[in-house]
Amino acid sequence: MKSTAAQLAVTPPGRRFGWVDALVLLALIGLLWSALHVGRGMLVHFDAATMPALDPSPAAIPAYAARTLLRMWIAFGFSLLFAVAVGYLAAKNRVARALILPALDVLQSVPVLGFLSATVTGFMALFPGSLLGVECASIFAIFTSQVWNMAFGFHHALVAIPGEMQEAATVSGLNRWQRLRIVELPSAAHSLIWNGMMSFGGGWFFVAQSEAISVMNRDIKLPGLGSYMALALERGDTRAALYAVAAMLVLILVSDQLVWRPLLAWAERFKNELTDSGSAPSSWVYELLRGAYVFTWLDRHLRRPLADVLLRLHRPVAAAAPPPAWMRQAARAVGVVLLLWLAVEAVSWIAAAVAALHGALDRATLLQLAGLGGLTALRVTAMVLFASLVWTPVGVWIGLKPAVARFAQPLAQIGASFPVNMTFPWAVGFFVAHQVSLDWGSIALLAMGTQWYILFNVVAGASAIPNDLKEAARMSGLRGWALWRTLILPAVFPAWVTGACTAAGGAWNASIVAELASWGDTTLRAQGLGAFIADVTRRGDTPLIVASIAVMSLFVVATNKLVWRPLYAYAERRFKLE
Template sequence: MLKRTFPSPEVLQRFPFGLADIAVILGTLVLLALIARVGAGTLVSFVPPDVVPGVSLDPANLPYYAGRSTLRMFIALFFSTLFTLVYGYIAAKNRLAEKVFIPLLDILQSVPVLGFLSITVTGFIALFPGSLLGLEAASIFAIFTSQAWNMTFSFYQSLRTVPQELEEVARLYRLSGWQRFTKLEVPSAMMGLLWNAMMSFGGGWFFVAASEAISVLNQEYTLPGLGSYVAAAIAAQNLPALGWALLTIAVVIFLVDQLFWRPLIAWADKFRLETSASAEIPESWVLDLLKTARLPYLVGQLLTPVSETINRFLSSLTPPNSSLPVDSNQQTVWSDRLYNFILLVVIGALLVIELHFILTTVGISEVFKTFWLGLLTLGRVLMLIVVATLIWTPVGVAIGFNPKLARLLQPVVQFLASFPANFIFPFATLFFIRTNISIDWGSILLMSLGAQWYILFNSIAGAMSIPTDLREMAANVGLRGWLVWRKLIIPGIFSAWVTGGITASGGAWNASIISEIVSWGQTTLTANGLGAYIAQTTQVGDWPRITLGIGMMSLYVVGLNRLFWRQLYELAETKYHL
């Protein structure tokens, strides 16, 4: 087994003063220079219907294209994290807001990325007149919609399952709302949030190609990036260019893992809810370097007065509440009645509008057609969830429980989850063509390449969140085989698995749009399903059918969430949490 070769903090401290600081300074300057170089390309002038310079298949351009795509991904991740903390907190803490925010989140998750892109791109261009920033913002927003929902579901569920004894300690110490948020709620949600952020970041690569090739005002605009490069290579049937792109994305994923995600994993280990020490802790040479350098500590000391002032100000706005939460039954009944009345009015109005739209545009027969296509796609989604659960849940638990296995497999699964599955679609399409495999079945495999990782990553996060002392106690009393799964593992990871299942389901519906219709050169394979229907109508610009397809997909996703996944959420909140 390979061991870490980078010196430990103790060894580094024996080096001459400033060696680690020089490394940190040089690394920071290089990072800033790269951001400035890549970001300069977003500030060029652009006025529709001008044409953005096309993507060159020269491999020498790949580092620049990789930088442009990676910068978009990190900007989208920043806004996804901000959205997660605000939206998830409000939904978890306000009962009336929860009744609106969570169904709305179901709907937002069900709307395909292409649907967001088609609706918002014109607005972003108008927001930044005369600049390419409008197209860049539209691309970043599309990536944001592929990242934010998964993270928000995870954070919301973590807030709803904070251990009751920790809630009582927070009231006992009279923590303000801001202190509870920063000292209790975010730390307790950190493990699940971090793993879902990694999954969301990897899932964002899946839609990079769609977000970098934008159609607006009957004109195609292609932004420089890895996704657009792959799309151009597929159109040209250029296998060498596709191979160079795959190598480039592999290097990018490795660098992001080593320089960003691995330090975060090692840092976040301190937030695990433990009463005994972990057997082994994650390691990161970047985190060791930052701990050894004096500069980060000095910068932190300089910023301490500012952070303390901000903390005092926000704490004063959210005074502590030491009393137990009071929920008046009468008030609850009246709020539920008001909510149900408003919901009925809204649903009634939407039904009237939808009925008028159907009768005046597509007709009733088209509705039945999309409903049937939705059933076909639903069957693929359910099959994916069942198979992914049976395969990846045991793998995730093994990685979460075994530190040695985690060191070996965690980088592998992280790489596989981050690798954009649609980059492999051309090879899968060639395989389907030459083996005469129906795309009706092959699309399930293509959908799983992007959606199955939600279940794996949440299973890992759930297993890692089970305290070590509970696992030791289960071993001491002799729990083995199925008994340990029924008594410890399934209850321990249930909440995380539900989050993984609901986001994998939404991801699979989204992935169906690019999985049920695939191309290689002039050959196109099309499956019978709602995803292919939306992709085809989007390509020809048939807005009535685009609206009908997206609406039908939203109806399926929301219905599945409300009838199935929401019941499992309630079970996790009431029975299966610490």
């Protein structure tokens, strides 16, 4: 088994600070200063009536790109914490799982515009007169475009941990924290990193909608690359759009070199296998950091003393007598009261929503929404089937060959991160020139934004196949379809289910962008629920916004209940690696 030690640096004894450490410290200080400098712009005074217009010149792109990147990483940090906490609860507690998974089904089906409609006013009221309120709404919208895929992926990675590893942790007497740190987080590292890359790309996909906010008859454009893209689309400015695309590609490639590639090289130590891989992922940044003494110094003089202090504080608490029965009963009573209060609040909120909708909707409108939802559902199904046939073999090829992953990984990130609305200049022109209806063309636009969930999850599943199993398959003479049927498909099927489920949920969300394409004065519209939601959100029609989002949620929840949940259970039962 490979070591699951969490340290980064492996410096020899007697090593002291050198030029690498100075470089690392300068980089960390520069990163912190840049974040604080860029973040100052989030705290300025805000007035929607007097908000300055965006600067359309290319000279403004670096500052806008830095502002967007800061929002993206803040949202990703919250997404990571949420995914680990919620995924862990869903994997460890059956009652929590019965509540969390359906809730995630509903939440991932709520469009980004739906979250913006519900949160912009609240965040602005929370920070009156400050731009921080709108910034929080934008970050929250990016968070909602990132987090669901990570939560589903981490949950599935936990339930797929081999049983003998869990038994070994139990025999070793590991507590919950030790089990999470030594067994569960290392086992889920590959899935979490690959899904993190995909989720970060999902944030880029919706960054224009998150920064150029047009809801409830309000038009707010935050300084950022996404709003710059939206401005270029409104003006039909091809040169500005290309500048924005170039800036986004630079940020994606820099993030790949400085963040994702080092993380993949680091996570290689956590693979569950008995023999080393022939060609492991590599990263020059990771090798540079491994040679830095500063991490060893921080571990020796900061982490270990702090851990010792916490251990000394924990021992008296652990040795103390358990609380009396009346205190435990009081705690249970408080918990029951809290749950009842939450239930009453939820019921009152639902009653208020029903009262608001009563009289504003008729049977014909509801039937129209159901029909539009059915059309969008057909497009989502076609996209999932097409993407599975195309990207499953490609993902297996990338995952089994680290040498291929070195150049395919950044290309896949570019494809996953590319906002579909930036293709509108070419897509709209192509559809008009060849008389292609957006009813069909929107399927291609959906695939451009959400097929990557399947690719990234399949790559994660294939790269996590233990090398000893691959060697056993080679020694057994398995080739072609026999190899796929015996090893590859069973190994990647659980990851494919996660990717296909999140791709379907993301496609429902992306339908708002894909079913209504505009470039300058030319607008193409498809018949579907996504285009309907985009229209009513722009008008600020609250009853129709609530009703259309509710219909979309019902479609997604029904699909997950009837299709994806049974497939999850089948994957856990039949294809668990143990």
